[in-house]
Every structure is written in structure tokens, then in C-alpha cells.
Amino acid sequence: MAELRTEEMILNMGPQHPSTHGVLRLVLTLNGEIVEEVKPVLGYLHRCFEKHAEAMTYPQVIPYTDRMDYLNAMSNELAYVLAVEKLLGIEVPERVEYIRVIMAELQRIASHLVAIGTYGNDSGAMTPFLYCFMDREKVLELFEIVCGARMLYNYIWVGGLSHDITPEFITKTKELVKYLRPRMKMINNLLSYNKIFIERTAKIGILPPEVAINAGVSGPTLRGSGVKYDLRKSDPYSIYNKFDFDICVGTGERGVVGDCWNRYIVRAYEIEQSLRIIEQAIDSIPEGDVQSAVPKRVKPVAGESYVRTESPKGELGYYIISDGSLNPYRVKARSPSFCNISVINQISRGHMIADVVMILGSFDIVLGCIDR
């Protein structure tokens, strides 16, 4: 019998593809159904954040940080504002710190809900997506009460906040905490411990901790590999050291440590931890004026600052260089999604095409954050 002629096949995935979470393009080199190489092609959503930062004044940059990672606008604002405040050397009132933490944690819940819902959707389960978005809507309602916007807030200002919170916000937040606990249990039963879902995600795309650390992977993606590293504890910023919460890591409860399921479940567990932080913070907000420390003009002296924070996606940092004028000389964002996606080639080699979708979803990337 004559030898069968075989050759590699190149398959293009994206930029219009329902499960690339935006406009990511992947070029897959295939050997039959088996993936030999994955090459991400970026830049379809490049929005020149750094160029804008050069042309705007310090407060004007805040809305652009919102639009970088649009699923967690609050965390982006917080990181940028902390970096500017470090440059200015101002202390913000305690009340502001508390509200910022509450907002960042609410945003983490909203972001993780989207991650869980869309991951379910990627694996073919439409229902969790609908449930998660329903619950996310409840979180967005809270943001709407305080600042009027649903997604991109411009709420955290240099030195303060754009609006103070209202008593209605506090009662509704408490209601939300009560409401979300049983809902999370339901979503876990529906999706996380679903046999079909586990079959799809367990033992797929195993990311060993050394590889993850070398590639600069952070956030739930890193913790899924069992590394206990969370900047809220390892390098506390704002007032996170006042609260009592645990770092969730992948333990190999199902599958093995570092696989897609463990990366996914970290997010589901983190929602519970965020609820704990909110519970502790909401009852102890001190009195004060949220705009008392807002400077009339933000004009730092020449210098530089770097602040890193734990955003829902991972380590988010802003590096600002000031030349003493009203505009930043340079703002560089270290975005978590960009570093996380860099390991995709290493861990998807040898898997099926369908598994690449699951691996990609388990990173919870946002293209605005990758391309900036």
C-alpha cells in the first residue's frame, strides 16, 4: 500500500469568532485534530491608550483607563488613581478608601460572573450565561445608584470619588450579599460540578506553576496552578490589610491542579471571598467628605511611580512618568490579560481544536486589556 501523504494544516480562528472573547485572532497549526502550535495575532482592538495619556491631563486619563478593561472599570480606575496619588503624595480620607474597596470588590464579582457565564457558554451551556448576567445586572444596578453609569464609571477620582454613596446603596448592597450566596451555590451545582462540564475542562491545558511564574501569569490563572499569590495579601494596597479573607487556589478537587477546571473554580470561590470583604467593609464605613482631598489641579512634581493592584484578571499596574506639567509624560499599563495569554501556545500543544476554546476561555481575557 502506498504511503498516505500527510501535511500540516493552518486554521485561522477569529477575529470574528464566537468564543475568542472579542477580536482575538488565533492561527492554529494542526496535525489532523491535534493542535501543534497556536499563534495569537493581536492588535484588532488597539486603541493607543499610551498616546491618549500623553495628550490628556491626569484626571482626563481616567475614562480611558475605564475603557481598557471594560469588564472591570473600577479596578482600572483604582490602580491608575493610586499611582497618581503616590506621585502627588496625597492621603485620602478613610471613608474614600472604604468605598473604593467596596466598589472594587463589587466589580470583581461582576467581572467573575461574566467570566463564569461566558465560560459556560463556550462549553455549550447557555443557561449559566443567562443566570450570571441576571446577577451581574443586580451589581450594575448598585453602581448606577451611586454614579449613574452601568459600565464605564469615571467614579474614582484623584484624591476622592465623584459621588458619595447613599443609604439606599448600603441597604441594597446588603441585600445583594444575602441574595448572591445561594445563587452562587446554584451556579456551582448547575455548572461547576456538572459532569459534562468537568469532562470538558478537567485535565485540559495543564499549566505548571513554574511555567506560569516564568511567563508572568497572574490572578486566578496563576492561582489555578496552586500558587498562593494575591496582591491584596502579598503586597497590600489601599486598606486591604484590614479585612479578613482567604486566597483561593486550585487544589485539584476535580481534575489536576493547573487545568482549566481549577482555573475556573478559583473565580467561583473568589466571589464568596469578595462578598466577605464587602460584608466587613459595609458596616464600618467612617463618616467624612469624599471630595475633601481632591486637588484643584493635578500637577505632580517631576518623578515616577508604579502601583500594582490585583484586578479580577490578575496583576494590573500603572507606571507613570511625570515631567512636572499637567499631562503625564508617559503612562504604561501592565495588563494582566496580555501576560496571561502568552502561555497559550505552551499549554495547548497536543490538545484537540475544541480544547483550545476551553483553554482560551479559562484565561478570562479581555481584548481591550490586551491590545490597549
Next chain:
Amino acid sequence: MGILNKLDNSVEQFESGNIIITSMDKLLNWSRLSSMWQMFFGLACCAIEMMATSASHYDLDRFGIIPRPSPRHVDIILISGTVTLKMATRIKRLYDEMPAPKYILSMGSCANCGGPYWEHGYHVLKGIDRIIPVDVYVPGCPPRPEALLEGLIKLQERIRNQSLAKHIA
């Protein structure tokens, strides 16, 4: 029955109830506007609002709008977000692949005119209407789901009033 309620004053029903008479235009428009399949396609922040609109709270399904992944299946495409020059060529191609009749809804300031990126965005297309014809513009950054729904209802109205003689596919 759907068609009788929707086309009330232009439908004539015979006594026996099994035969109706209406104009071709009305019938085609009615069927087109009641099942506008949408391309499963998001660009940037506005796409998240689009997803929120199609999820249970706002529920696009009740308008007969369901997302489909392939351009071959769809009737409308929502341009939801910043269109970079790199992406613009792809959108043009996707548009060309759609079967006629096809409709475009431009969602958000970015797709309408460049939005927050109109001044310094050297790589952002300043309005999707420069490459493909747009039927409805929805302003906002991002537009609220209610605004998007309003835009879709406007699009339905537009389809209801089109005529075979005038429509250029």
C-alpha cells in the same frame, strides 16, 4: 395568529378563515422584521452591553433576534465598538458575505464617529459608515440596553415601511 394581528388593516381574511390576501411587500416585511438574526460578533466595550441586552434581563429573543455565529445566517449586524483600521477590512468582508437583505446597526459613539478616540486615535476608523451603509445609529458610550432596544425597534419600523420596488439589496 401572528400575521393577522400584525398586519391587521392590510389583511383580508375570507369567511372560511383559511385564505388571506395581503400585499407581497407587507408579507415580506413582516417576516423580515420578526426574525432578524444577528451576527454573534462583538468589538469592544459596547459588545458587553450588547450581551447584557441579549441576556435574560432585557431579552432580545422576544424581538425574534437571536445571535448566529456565521455571516451566512444573519440579517443584521450590530457594530458594537471601536473599529480599528485593522478590523475595518474584516468587517467589510463579513458584510460582503452576508446574504441580502442586510441591515446594519451602528452601536455606540465609536462606531458612529470614532467616539473618545476621534482625536488622537490615528488607527481608529472615524465612523463605520465610511465603509458600509448604516441603517440606524445608536448614540452613547456605551448606549444603555434600553437605547439599543429603541434602536432595534426603529430598525424594525424601517423594515416595515420598505417596499420591494425601492429597496436596493
